[in-house]
Amino acid sequence: MKALPSPKAQRCAIYTRKSTDHNLDLAFNSLDAQREACEAYIKSQAHEGWSLVRDRFDDGAFSGASLDRPALQALLDIVRLKKVDIIVVYKVDRLTRSLADFAKLVELFDERGVSFVSVTQSFNTTSSMGRLTLNVLLSFAQFEREVIGERVRDKISASKRRGIWVGGPVPLGYRSVNKKLEIVPEEVDLVRRIFQDYLRLGSITALIALLTQEGLRPKPRILANGSTVAPTHYRVGPLAHLLKNRFYIGDVVYQGEINKGEHQPILDRELFDAVQARIASQAVARTTRRATSTWLLTGIIFDDRGHRMSPSHSNKNGVRYRFYVSQALTQGRKAEAGSLPRVSASAAERTIVEALREREMSLDGTPTATGDPPTASDYDLIRSKVRRVVVGRQAIMLTPLDPTRPTEQLEESPDPDRASVLTIPFRSKPVPKKGIAREATAPHTIDANSRKALLRTIARSRRWIDDLISGSTSSFADIATREGLVERHVRFLAPLAFLAPKIIAAIADGSLGNGVTASSLARSLSMSWGEQAAILD
Template sequence: MTKQRQRASAPAPETKRCAIYTRKSTTMGLEQEFNSLDAQREACLAYIERQQGWTLVDERYDDGGFTGANIDRPAFQRLLADVDAGKVDVIVVYKVDRLSRSLLDFVKVMERLSTAGASFVSITQNFSTADAMGRLTMNMLMSFAEFEREMISERTRDKIAGARRKGKWTGGPVPFGYSAKDKKLVVNEAEAHVVREAFTLFLAHRQMATVARELNKRGLLPRASKHGRKGGPLWSKDSIARVLRSPLYAGRMMYGDELYEGEHPRLIDDVTYRQAQKLLGMAGRELRVTGTNPEYVLRGLLRCGLCGEAMCPGSTTKKSGKTYRFYRCSTRDKYGTDRCSARPLPARAIEDFVVARITEATADGTLAERIQVKLAARVAKERTTFVEVRKALSAQVAEALAATSRLTEEVVRLEGRARELVEAKLRVEATRLDDAERRLRALEDDAVNVELLESQQEWFVGALRNFGKVWGDMTPENQGRLLRALVAKVSVGEETGVCRAELVNFDAVASAKEAA
């Protein structure tokens, strides 16, 4: 009777509002009718039903496809907000690593729960944060969970590095020009054509903006993205630069700063890629001078007849729907009429005059033939020099390699003072071998120079042979390139009214090159 009265007077268990939190790192399998999140929730729900006074809140907190490395998860943030608002007393999870895999984040969450007067329970590990022993055990488990996450990350990085060194594609956005099939890159012929055309246009025009404009005009557009702007994507200077600089298209796979032979098919040959990289790295006159105002094709060539300084593009004036261009004396623009009184000159008239003189000079084809002979001799000389230097360096590498092999065998055989002397010789030979191999690798730039010179020669001579026909079809950039390769200087005498165009002396150029 006394025991019955004691049981009747015992206080009712405290009611605790419980929230179940579930998480899965990937989205794989979430489309199934009963997935991992459902299994976690069902197990947690059964645990809550066995506890006296525990009730489940109506809100669900499920994060599918979110890592435990951080707490930037939408459902988890909602849960923490409800804890702060006093709506949740206990957070119930299947395992402690469902909450977090970062020890630092876990400690911060525990402090936040403690401030709100809430607790945390892991149903498969049989402890909670309601007592000191449970908190100690949980911190130990979290340390192991973080260690496991870091080990997985390291193994993943090592796996990616090893795959890249073998030339394998390791996933991510599929590069333009390729498609992904069986976790490998295969050629997408429609896009590959655009990539090859981009390299061809760049070698011809040397301007990334021109390449982008030409591809857009032809309708050879980049791949549409999922979040592309209205009207479809267009090529830009930056997107063209990314294509031109990517070693992927030359059959290489990059990891860090190192390149490895890729197992994917290449879209362009090594010569084309090296030529493009050479042009991209150039900061010479050819690239700079066509960067702005390309329609002023005599820029850099036209000189003032009074002071001898350069005539620069002047401002344009529009009247009655017409555009007028002028060349202005740079001295007058900088220092005023006291230093030079030359007036602005009509650009179109001077350019037409120079083009007419060149048309006359190239009409019979003799000028093109003479220049071709000179340039062919220069290319042959460059190629011969390159072959001779490469042969000499290869011989040096072979000689140094043989010497190091012989000295290495002597080091193994000898002892004492004799061994020290041989080791000193071995270090000298190893240094000589490294130097010869470095110079041989650097010689690749000379090979690119010869290839560029040969391609420029073909383009230049071909344009001269048909100057009258091709001039009107050229872009302003290519017109400027041709004139700068052919014309040494154009001067206009304002007092005499004489315009003089001097062609480049190719005999002198060839002689100077041979003397160098």
């Protein structure tokens, strides 16, 4: 009699999940019960060639609403490597409660030839009826999850309207005991001092510097996975939130409603209201719309200690001075900032654009005048060539764009040792602190570089108008296309062709006041030469 062929070996992996951490510390918990049932089922199918993969894939205290679970991701990794043939679960909702996520899993399983079995729900995923049964079961699982979510949200809403703390980050000055908040006496003085010091200093940045100088650190936070995050210093955002938190005067805020909380307040309402008034008085009303291309280096510029630099500006006599400031400086950590914590935006941008154009030899190498709005071609040039800009006191280092490495994934430390880095000599003049306009070093003269750039821009504007008058070009749009600029920029600078001879003479001999740029002239230019002469006063 001919012997029957041996069944094909089927490698089985067991996946278990529990939504909460309740009773997970027991010697035999829900995860163990699920695994025991799955192991027994696999043994019953030994005649079919089923064998157990000994690696454990257990997710304790993870919801089935998402696939972002460590054990599940580890399981999917071995599925992609084709190291498993069958996935065994106690119930389908242990794998996922979302139909959308289930569709993704089925697609992956089909690609790798993997099937899965539910011990308590008999079906076969290789048949159409099995898939229908599975979809029905998952529809009910998703419905159950959504109903539970609605109930939880309703309970949270009702609790907060009664002033009950329902969880989340515990504010400084309190601790959670049996799901109730109690005051921590040793932290109360710190909270009151933070409010009083802000009221005295009037600046969150100055307050951060004071707290850092005295070695005071924020309260460590315990994450959902049990790990602890201990910040080394206070930051502007969290500290501003602390100063505005009505929890300290006994209120609970929910969806814009203010309710009386059941916890004990820490602060007097008078002190809290005084701080809110001071914060409101410090708010700056911003009425100037910023063009999207105003800042060429936002998101890619760093100081030479790896701190990202943020756009800032100041105004004086109608002239805007733009600069990039190290976040270490804005966060009150001046000692940690790079060698050039504050740099002139126009100087840095102009230096980089000129270097790139000279290197490429494919674009117009005429630099824009100091203070001019940068053109779209400048922005596109930098964004298409540069991944990272590191500013130092003596040089700017440019890291070329790597298409395989998005800007969002930049490392937070400078990388000057790479052979591909382009180093550009750069010496920046001192720039003002935020909110204080730069004082000219020679108040009645314009420096040579600014004078040349301004005269070049005026000459270019005259050439544009001459071309329109002579008919050699028909519109500003044609000029913009020819020059590699945007039409808005051409229209903005064109009126400089009508500057009074006295103004041009003052620019040429250097007697025009420092700080006057093509941008400031074009923005407020009168067509009357008599009115223009007021600039010389």
